[in-house]
Amino acid sequence: MNTIRNAHRPCRAPGYQTEILDGEIILFNPESRAIFHSNSSGALIWELCDGHRTVADIIRMLSDSYPEAEAQVPGDVREALAAFARHGAIQWR
Amino acid sequence: LVHCDDVAVHRALARYFHHCIGETAPIVTTCHIARTQEGALSLVYDDEPPMAVPGLGVAYVFTRLARDIATRLVMHDKGHMVFHAAGVAHHRKGVILCGPPGCGKSTLSAWLSASGFDFLSDEVIAVTLNGSDHGSSQIVAEAQGPREMHGLTCPIVLKRGSAFVWRHWLGEDAAQEMIYVLNDTVWVDSESLRPHSVRAVARPWLLVFPRYSAHGVFRAQRLSPAEVAFRLMHQLVNFESLPEQGFAAITCFARYIPAYSVTYTDVTEVEAWLKKRALA
Numbered sequence: 001m002n003t004i005r006n007a008h009r010p011c012r013a014p015g016y017q018t019e020i021l022d023g024e025i026i027l028f029n030p031e032s033r034a035i036f037h038s039n040s041s042g043a044l045i046w047e048l049c050d051g052h053r054t055v056a057d058i059i060r061m062l063s064d065s066y067p068e069a070e071a072q073v074p075g076d077v078r079e080a081l082a083a084f085a086r087h088g089a090i091q092w093r
Numbered sequence: 094l095v096h097c098d099d100v101a102v103h104r105a106l107a108r109y110f111h112h113c114i115g116e117t118a119p120i121v122t123t124c125h126i127a128r129t130q131e132g133a134l135s136l137v138y139d140d141e142p143p144m145a146v147p148g149l150g151v152a153y154v155f156t157r158l159a160r161d162i163a164t165r166l167v168m169h170d171k172g173h174m175v176f177h178a179a180g181v182a183h184h185r186k187g188v189i190l191c192g193p194p195g196c197g198k199s200t201l202s203a204w205l206s207a208s209g210f211d212f213l214s215d216e217v218i219a220v221t222l223n224g225s226d227h228g229s230s231q232i233v234a235e236a237q238g239p240r241e242m243h244g245l246t247c248p249i250v251l252k253r254g255s256a257f258v259w260r261h262w263l264g265e266d267a268a269q270e271m272i273y274v275l276n277d278t279v280w281v282d283s284e285s286l287r288p289h290s291v292r293a294v295a296r297p298w299l300l301v302f303p304r305y306s307a308h309g310v311f312r313a314q315r316l317s318p319a320e321v322a323f324r325l326m327h328q329l330v331n332f333e334s335l336p337e338q339g340f341a342a343i344t345c346f347a348r349y350i351p352a353y354s355v356t357y358t359d360v361t362e363v364e365a366w367l368k369k370r371a372l373a
Contacts, residue, residue: 017337017340019319019322019340019344021317021318021319021322021344021347021348022317022318022319024317024318024319024320025319026319026322026323026344028326028337028338028340030337030338030340033332033338035323035326035327036323037319037320037322037323038319
């Protein structure tokens, strides 16, 4: 997926093990041995990727939670989702 | 178990592999090194077909032997996390030097052992698993329990660019006695750099990911546990033998071991940083 649209619904891909370490997240797929990590924002975004929430929902929830960072939330969310997608860690619904 | 019927090779084996010899070590295979009638060396394992490579030299045999020892001992190890890493220790505080080939593991471990650190390995470090490593990694308290790190002590392999290490500590005359492999790569016995420098075990105290930079400035940057786990997973050798391919064990270990990314231009910078700051 080249463009992440607000209506897309990201869903955590099966088969990934996760661990939260000091607020950051590390994801590991034992089958493919794919591994990557993300910062604390990425950890929050990952938790919100349930296949029901849209990208817009995730942006709104984080903006509400962190009003001081509202301007950068949309970019952070899309960047994190793009990274998850690049590693096959999320699927789109 | 290695059998060798050639006196010269046997003498060299005793010199370079003496720290690999232990009566309590399990025998995983038997290797026979022999001199053929044509004067070449043959290398035969009990559990493998004979190698059909004519004209084996000592350097080739030793290189192969070192690699085989490491591979056979660690690949099926279920009690340790085995890393492609070097290890040294200072007052029993173990330092794991971890990273891809070319980052300076061997150079640093050789220099540090010559300058007063204990030497564990320049290639393979095994860290004991804790109880919590086998299952849930949520039990952080258990992860902080005692661990040990062991090294597979073999000759230190120094490439051409690291010749300054043995030249500095041993002098030019030492070149006459060394085993050259390829492209001026030499094998250096850690005991020749500093007698009694070899240590079998230490407590993991610090994890360092070194990176040599010819034109940089020294920089030591603390890494987050997630970054540490990410990096360690890439250096884990025996992941196939561990539950969850070592993921739980690695994340558990990453929670408590202080870790730094260290960029250096000179090995003495790392030596000073470790002695005065990191291990003080």
